[in-house]
Amino acid sequence: MIEVDGLTKRFGDAIAVDGLSFTVRPGQVTGFLGPNGAGKSTTMRMIIGLDRPTSGTALVDGLPYRRHTAPLRVAGVMLEGRALHRGRTARAHLLGLARTHGIPAGRVDEVLTEAGIADVADRRAGGFSLGMGQRLGVAAALLGDPAVVILDEPVNGLDPDGVLWIRTMLKELAARGRTVLVSSHLMSEMAVTADHLLVVSRGRLLADTTVDELIERSGAGRCLVRSPDADRLHEALAAGGATVTRPEPDVLEVSVLSGPEIGATAAAHGFVLHELTPRRASLEQAYMELMAA
Amino acid sequence: MRVTFARVSRAEWGKLTALRSTWVVFAAAALITVGLAGAINWNVYRQPGAEVSEPLLLAQSFLGIDVISLVLGVFGILLITGEYSSGLIRATFAAVPRRAPVLWAKALVLAAVAVPVMLAVCAASLAVAEFFVPDGQRIPLGDLPVGALLGAAAAPVSLALIGVGFGAMLRHTAAAITVYVLAMLVLPALIQPALPESVADDVLRYVPVAAAQAMYSVDTGNPFEMLTPGTAALVMTGWVAAALVGGTAVVLRRDP
Numbered sequence: 001m002i003e004v005d006g007l008t009k010r011f012g013d014a015i016a017v018d019g020l021s022f023t024v025r026p027g028q029v030t031g032f033l034g035p036n037g038a039g040k041s042t043t044m045r046m047i048i049g050l051d052r053p054t055s056g057t058a059l060v061d062g063l064p065y066r067r068h069t070a071p072l073r074v075a076g077v078m079l080e081g082r083a084l085h086r087g088r089t090a091r092a093h094l095l096g097l098a099r100t101h102g103i104p105a106g107r108v109d110e111v112l113t114e115a116g117i118a119d120v121a122d123r124r125a126g127g128f129s130l131g132m133g134q135r136l137g138v139a140a141a142l143l144g145d146p147a148v149v150i151l152d153e154p155v156n157g158l159d160p161d162g163v164l165w166i167r168t169m170l171k172e173l174a175a176r177g178r179t180v181l182v183s184s185h186l187m188s189e190m191a192v193t194a195d196h197l198l199v200v201s202r203g204r205l206l207a208d209t210t211v212d213e214l215i216e217r218s219g220a221g222r223c224l225v226r227s228p229d230a231d232r233l234h235e236a237l238a239a240g241g242a243t244v245t246r247p248e249p250d251v252l253e254v255s256v257l258s259g260p261e262i263g264a265t266a267a268a269h270g271f272v273l274h275e276l277t278p279r280r281a282s283l284e285q286a287y288m289e290l291m292a293a
Numbered sequence: 294m295r296v297t298f299a300r301v302s303r304a305e306w307g308k309l310t311a312l313r314s315t316w317v318v319f320a321a322a323a324l325i326t327v328g329l330a331g332a333i334n335w336n337v338y339r340q341p342g343a344e345v346s347e348p349l350l351l352a353q354s355f356l357g358i359d360v361i362s363l364v365l366g367v368f369g370i371l372l373i374t375g376e377y378s379s380g381l382i383r384a385t386f387a388a389v390p391r392r393a394p395v396l397w398a399k400a401l402v403l404a405a406v407a408v409p410v411m412l413a414v415c416a417a418s419l420a421v422a423e424f425f426v427p428d429g430q431r432i433p434l435g436d437l438p439v440g441a442l443l444g445a446a447a448a449p450v451s452l453a454l455i456g457v458g459f460g461a462m463l464r465h466t467a468a469a470i471t472v473y474v475l476a477m478l479v480l481p482a483l484i485q486p487a488l489p490e491s492v493a494d495d496v497l498r499y500v501p502v503a504a505a506q507a508m509y510s511v512d513t514g515n516p517f518e519m520l521t522p523g524t525a526a527l528v529m530t531g532w533v534a535a536a537l538v539g540g541t542a543v544v545l546r547r548d549p
Contacts, residue, residue: 049390050383051548066390069295075387083384085312085375092311093381099304100388101294140384144294 458536
């Protein structure tokens with residue numbers, strides 16, 4: 001569990017994180033969304049004690065991260081960008097972290113295998129591709145079999161195999177009762193991976209909700225209407241306050257008005273409908289709308 | 294399972310010894326020191342009638358120490374700044390969020406590797422030097438002062454540890470090396486002309502480079518009076534402690 005309360009970080013005059021409060025619960029994947037510079041990485045760094053908050057607190061499993069006696073058991077982290085020396089092998093890198101906690105070398109082999117980089121374990125990390133570097137970063141985060149896993153943009157640079165691996169792993173971790181906080185700017189990825197969402201912009205929390213609720217709440221949903229009376233229906237719907245576009249002569253795309261309202265309008269005028277299909281907004285549309293608001 | 298200083302030291306030992314560059318630097322330091330000792334003593338003693346004395350032999354054998362002290366100083370700096378520039382420091386501090394033990398473990402481990410290596414290098418330098426001393430005039434190795442040997446080994450190690458402190462205080466490789474060279478070499482050179490003659494020498498004796506040399510020097514009748522080896526060792530310990538305390542303060546205070 002991660003509990004963040006009134007977390008604020010200023011860099012001189014600039015405010016990177018502005019009074020964030022939220023709780024990340026175990027047993028689900030929580031997506032951390034927001035544009036570049038929204039303060040996601042700074043928040044993650046404050047949670048694990050790398051950045052000192054200007055004010056506010058961040059607790060990991062009930063204590064500030066620094067106060068834990070075995071921090072890698074409590075939280076595993078992969079931040080954006082590489083965090084390894086190019087001259088060391090993947091194995092030496094992980095051993096250097098594992099030994100601080102007395103984690104056995106066997107666990108290093110386990111996470112190397114889990115991350116799919118066991119065959120390159122004894123190669124210098126300097127020669128790793130972006131994707132292999134990401135996998136090594138995730139392996140390091142899993143080293144202590146932590147209760148909380150925090151990953152900053154984990155699918156960056158991964159091939160489709162790697163993306164699927166991350167997705168499956170995150171869901172498995174959540175299913176095993178771990179707390180999972182993962183940031184991404186890939187909405188399609190978040191839509192299939194995350195259960196819960198935290199949306200931030202300019203350091204402030206815009207939404208703390210489920211994926212379904214965020215989409216539901218947004219007015220970005222629209223209906224596809226196919227009708228031989230498209231011209232007159234268009235006029236009637238527009239008069240009723242709907243926003244209508246017309247991708248084909250007999251097809252209308254209607255927003256603002258809901259499916260039942262469109263059906264009622266058509267019935268009232270005696271128009272024939274061949275199709276009335278509600279189109280659920282994508283997470284991306286809902287997100288863009290939230291950002292625009 | 295918990296973080297202890299012994300475990301952090303074990304981790305840092307593994308990190309240091311897993312890098313090829315560590316062994317390249319120590320091999321280079323050994324070659325330079327022993328090579329210079331050989332070259333200088335060969336050159337001195339090929340002239341017939343060259344004076345053989347304990348102070349001269351030591352001075353001729355340990356001339357390379359000055360050179361490699363700077364090399365090891367930069368190595369100490371890189372031990373810290375390398376972690377910052379590669380981003381590794383974030384993973385390291387995530388594992389050891391109290392941070393200070395990481396710095397101390399790095400210093401300890403560097404000393405643990407460098408002390409035996411430098412002892413061997415200094416002993417080898419003396420042995421090579423003796424090889425060129427004309428027959429019949431050799432001073433048995435056992436008769437040479439052990440203190441000078443220990444001091445010669447300790448001098449570069451302590452300058453390397455000061456480098457660790459500078460690395461932690463400045464965090465950027467180029468900045469740390471620049472400030473280190475300024476503080477160690479340029480500043481002492483400015484003291485002489487900048488201070489009144491009566492105090493300049495008194496101050497100069499205590500700067501790290503002079504104190505480091507004093508640890509392994511034997512009185513050669515030079516008008517510039519160095520500290521005695523014992524005092525010099527204490528002064529160097531003070532400098533190392535000051536650099537590491539300064540480094541610790543910065544590491545604890547600033548976000549990596």
